[in-house]
Amino acid sequence: MLNKTRGRPRGNPDTKAAIAEAARVLFLRHGYKGTTVRAVAAAAGVDQALISYHFGSKQGLFGESLNLLCARPGALDHALVGDRAGLADRLITAVTTLWDATAPTENRMALQDDDTMRAFRDYLESELLVRLAEFLGGPDATARATAAVGVIGGLIFTRYLNPLRPIAALTPAEVRRVFGPALRAAL
Amino acid sequence: MLNKTRGRPRGNPDTKAAIAEAARVLFLRHGYKGTTVRAVAAAAGVDQALISYHFGSKQGLFGESLNLLCARPGALDHALVGDRAGLADRLITAVTTLWDATAPTENRMALQDDDTMRAFRDYLESELLVRLAEFLGGPDATARATAAVGVIGGLIFTRYLNPLRPIAALTPAEVRRVFGPALRAAL
DNA sequence: CGTTTTATTCAGCACGGTTGAATATTGCCC
DNA sequence: GGGCAATATTCAACCGTGCTGAATAAAACG
Numbered sequence: 300m301l302n303k304t305r306g307r308p309r310g311n312p313d314t315k316a317a318i319a320e321a322a323r324v325l326f327l328r329h330g331y332k333g334t335t336v337r338a339v340a341a342a343a344g345v346d347q348a349l350i351s352y353h354f355g356s357k358q359g360l361f362g363e364s365l366n367l368l369c370a371r372p373g374a375l376d377h378a379l380v381g382d383r384a385g386l387a388d389r390l391i392t393a394v395t396t397l398w399d400a401t402a403p404t405e406n407r408m409a410l411q412d413d414d415t416m417r418a419f420r421d422y423l424e425s426e427l428l429v430r431l432a433e434f435l436g437g438p439d440a441t442a443r444a445t446a447a448v449g450v451i452g453g454l455i456f457t458r459y460l461n462p463l464r465p466i467a468a469l470t471p472a473e474v475r476r477v478f479g480p481a482l483r484a485a486l
Numbered sequence: 487m488l489n490k491t492r493g494r495p496r497g498n499p500d501t502k503a504a505i506a507e508a509a510r511v512l513f514l515r516h517g518y519k520g521t522t523v524r525a526v527a528a529a530a531g532v533d534q535a536l537i538s539y540h541f542g543s544k545q546g547l548f549g550e551s552l553n554l555l556c557a558r559p560g561a562l563d564h565a566l567v568g569d570r571a572g573l574a575d576r577l578i579t580a581v582t583t584l585w586d587a588t589a590p591t592e593n594r595m596a597l598q599d600d601d602t603m604r605a606f607r608d609y610l611e612s613e614l615l616v617r618l619a620e621f622l623g624g625p626d627a628t629a630r631a632t633a634a635v636g637v638i639g640g641l642i643f644t645r646y647l648n649p650l651r652p653i654a655a656l657t658p659a660e661v662r663r664v665f666g667p668a669l670r671a672a673l
Numbered sequence: 674c675g676t677t678t679t680a681t682t683c684a685g686c687a688c689g690g691t692t693g694a695a696t697a698t699t700g701c702c703c
Numbered sequence: 704g705g706g707c708a709a710t711a712t713t714c715a716a717c718c719g720t721g722c723t724g725a726a727t728a729a730a731a732c733g
Contacts (some may be wrong), residue, residue, distance in 0.1 A: 307681055335719080424652070463611045482668065492712065493711075
């Protein structure tokens with residue numbers, strides 16, 4: 300696209316990382332649909348085709364550049380150790396700290412397109428739910444984990460994805476107080 | 487597209503309604519992104535251009551063909567009369583019957599449309615929340631109503647808007663059993 | 674050194690939403 | 704009732720998007 304000579308470049312620049320970084324910024328700012336492959340390529344100073352080459356598809360780019368952030372594996376891990384009594388509070392705290400950090404108020408609505416939803420869903424379903432059930436143990440572990448995921452999903456939805464003013468305005472401590480009983484009941 | 491003579495057709499066929507109906511079916515079956523304007527036009531037996539003409543845009547079509555179903559006002563009203571003990575169950579039942587009816591089993595769609603989200607949010611915020619707080623009464627009525635809306639929002643989100651398989655697969659009775667404790671705790 | 678592998682640009686395809694022009698029908702007004 | 708604007712429709716084309724295959728140049732490896 301831009302007169303950079305064809306063929307492999309000199310040195311070994313980590314172009315893939317550069318693309319991923321540019322993509323991360325743009326995805327957070329404009330959402331999935333609002334970010335074109337060409338725009339990412341331009342921001343990274345490379346040709347559009349490189350994205351397909353390195354990441355296979357726009358989906359792949361999205362996953363590799365953002366999943367680390369949103370569905371950061373192990374982000375909730377330290378909530379899943381310790382006593383059962385404090386579990387609910389630890390989970391809520393983990394959720395609020397994680398999301399309050401990654402989504403700085405303005406850019407929350409950008410996470411509303413369907414591909415983000417899918418990534419998020421997969422995370423809740425195959426990561427959080429099974430881990431929780433594992434941690435809980437017992438006969439109705441799955442049912443209780445399901446209920447808990449429902450409550451946590453509700454928190455994330457009503458506070459971050461489609462923020463209701465009264466819920467988004469709460470401080471983390473208030474969130475704990477408001478959602479705590481429900482989550483404890485679910486577990 | 488198909489050799490139908492150009493210009494205005496005979497009689498006054500309600501083509502706009504036909505398009506909306508075809509769109510409703512396809513949107514429910516394939517979701518927003520998976521439904522092309524051309525496909526809707528073909529299903530309705532008209533030219534693609536007509537949908538821009540009648541609805542302005544694909545978004546507009548989406549809104550007009552589906553919004554009526556989701557934001558049905560007063561749908562939860564009869565849950566808000568009666569004793570406090572059965573309130574949680576009545577609310578959950580109202581939600582499941584309402585949404586199970588509008589989205590035929592398998593193909594729950596992802597409502598990622600901005601306008602739909604906003605309408606839904608406004609409904610939860612200014613209808614359900616204040617009504618609930620009113621019904622509950624007492625000093626911390628608002629806090630408890632907020633928590634309840636969070637739980638209900640979680641149910642709707644994880645079962646209908648962005649359906650997690652384990653939750654979407656539950657029967658209404660199971661939903662009551664799983665979400666009941668959390669909602670009762672919130673109230 | 675020669676060969677294979679890898680990283681890159683370039684040109685272009687296929688598809689999706691939208692638009693402007695052409696055209697036929699209805700509905701209104703005198 | 705006849706003329707004329709408004710309306711509803713098709714057709715053809717545009718522009719942006721994600722993606723792909725060919726060409727090419729540097730690196731990696733023997």
